[in-house]
Amino acid sequence: MAAIAQPQTLSLSHFELQPGEKSILRFSTAGSVDDGKSTLIGRLLFDSRGAFDDQIEAVRKSPINRSSGAIDFSLLTDGLRAEREQGITIDVAYRYFSTSRRKFIIADTPGHEQYTRNMATGASTADAAVILVDARKGVLPQSRRHASISALLGIRHLIIAVNKMDLAGYSRSVFDAIRRDFEALSPALRHPWLTFIPVSALEGDNVVERSPRMAWYQGPALLEFLENLDVDSSQSDLPARFPVQYVIRPHLDFRGFAGQLASGWLATGDRVVALPSGHTSRIKEIVTFDGHVDRAFAPMSVTVTLEDEIDISRGDVLTHVNAVPELGRRVEATLVWMSAADLETGKTYLLRHGPNEVPARVTEVINRLDVDTLTRRPAGALRLNDIGLASLEFARPVAFDCYHDNRRTGAFVLVDPLTNLTLAAGMIERRLEAQRRRPTASFIADRVTPPERTEHFGHTAAVVTLASRPNLLEPLERMLFELGAHVVVMRQPVSPLNALLEAGLLVLTPLRVPGALSAGSLQLPDDSEAACKEILEYLRGEGILRTRSEYDAGEGI
Amino acid sequence: MAMAQLSHLRALEAESIHILREVAAQFAKPVLLYSIGKDSSVLLHLSRKAFHPGRLPFPLLHIDTTYEYPELIEFRDRFVAEIGARLLVYTNTAAIEQGANPYDLGTAKCCGLLRTRALVEGLKHYGFDAALGGARRDEERSRAKERVFSFRDRQGQWDPKNQRPELWNLFNGRVDPGESIRVFPLSNWTEFDVWQYINLENIALAPLYFARPRTVVVRGETLIPVEQNVKLLPGEQPQQIMCRMRSLGCTPCSGAIRSDADTVPKIIAELFSFRRSERENRIIDHDQDGSMELKKREGYF
């Protein structure tokens, strides 16, 4: 093979989890005020030594102690000065602890004020959610909201920690009743995995160690459960998606596309397509600082080079040619509105989807979710902390998956281009068909991309030679035509223009071509949109552009 | 293909590299704040990984208080030259000319001028729109709520009550002229993660982190290494003690701890056996309860 020395190829075990190493589990916590969330987290940090001795000492010395014990664990987790003074927490806070098997990242979300915004934020990166329920109070509307927002954000594992069991006499019937109430909600929650654990955060029962005081409970303690939880949301067994973040070009011989695999695997030699540009190539190398690898999987950050010099930039997504994502300009999505400024339909926002940034508009608010009853009601607008279903239109085609299938490539945020604020979080529910018959609501002066053509025609461009079976040309043409394909038979070499016209296409050109219709001789207004519309009228008048119904009528018997 | 998982250090590494690349792509003029400490050494290492085989797309900025340990400056210059990075050094010379020093002003005020002010001014002086820092959320309680992309207004201030929502791995780096974003790629790392990663990757660190006999004075529970600009209090006797620094600050204000950990694995073992959060030995944090939060509102990291 090549005489040039190749950089050393690394074994994938350099990155992969090895026996004895830790994996990461991210979970969110939620509960109503005073359910004991801070105490529970404080205890997890304390017992696993996630809090430092001096921090514990400071808390021990604190004049505030709302617990009956020697130390108020909840103070370990209270953050900002103002909040400490008011004794409340109002923003998502991240906490860290680890055991010999796992590193845990807790997104601690306050359960009252602004709960939707905060819970959605905390849940967006979580693999599991721990929801606290006070054994004496049972399932409250708050608990229902927490469960519903967690499920909406795609968390599959919901753990209901029934807390303060010490105040409920460690009673099995109390626990069972709460469990039944909660399970009654479950069908509405898209069947997340529900696990119930009776605990006392204050006394430490079933938090780290199984409690002898609830012998009737056969399941694991909370930490034990979290340590063993199989994170099935692992992105690596989904189709490959590699959003290009940055192009690395140190010299003319190297053009690397840097990014973090959002899902799946890539290997050298794989045939890939860049979307939305539609260019295809093969993966030449997968480069890391530590060495080249033959394969890479999500969520590795790598740099790939391609066999062909194709034009790819930030925002393109590389995928395997046989497992492409959706591509389109219109979607239906669930929005979590996070701004004090209400949603305005028709206003231009910026869609941030992976590294891609595209102008976008909400065309319609379809309904609003009532998180208390888990029902959807028709709605015309969304306000701060509302959740609702809406249709959106992007200025350019975007390659995406539905959130349900892929949490990375199905998620986006909306940003206000004027104030720069992040307004909403979005989860794509489905692609909306291009509305071909109705003129588009907005005028978008972008060129038509190859993928859009593919979507429109139902096939990509290709030449099929039948040199050995020329008699198949006509039957195959007919068969493809009936399928709706734009197909043409070329028996002799023809000029490019004739070939296009024979294919029945409308050809636009800046060139002067004999026999061409000259739209330029019309009196056209300056505004592009108005000018284009005038040309459409002209083409209709010439009998070139027909509406579908005319076409159907003309062809009908 | 099969489901696969990354080890926690590789997962943290991949996440940080993603953040670093977002910074390079989203901002016109980013900078990496290089304090020479272990966290910014890890950050620098990750930056080299993120843009390999290209060069770093941003310079390094060191805020020099002029009260730094000389061996730190030596290490800085050698290392930066070795990796071919571009280093900028900024000092609040106006304050120093007016006599700012920790002895007369007290730690809080001095730090306010020579670190906090200097940082805000330095960023303004060069016109940086994003500043990468090595701060972690586990360091101090007020940091637990800080975003990875943390907005700063025209005065360089942080408003903890009014942060941009940050979901998934989508970061909003849009700013108007004069505003900026502080970016913390190590947000989700703990002190243990940092040390374990330094060990795994063999990252070069300033010698101050490692134990050796040093001439110090014992002040309360802290050991203060005797450097040329450390002023002794009445009755203080310099003595030789085996010790190391847990975090690096100015000579008069950062204390050492008794230790014989002279390698990274020994430091990790030591961390497991006693746990004091590292900033405890930086005197600035204990001036007032919650003082880090005050500093941050004013622009300190």
Ligand SMILES: Nc1nc2c(ncn2[C@@H]2O[C@H](COP(=O)(O)OP(=O)(O)O)[C@@H](O)[C@H]2O)c(=O)[nH]1
């Ligand atoms: N008896 C009992 N009290 C608890 C338990 N967990 C928390 N508490 C107390 O309930 C009160 C509220 O707890 P806290 O953790 O601050 O609640 P948060 O508002 O959910 O964070 C405090 O006085 C705690 O000491 C528990 O399991 N049993």
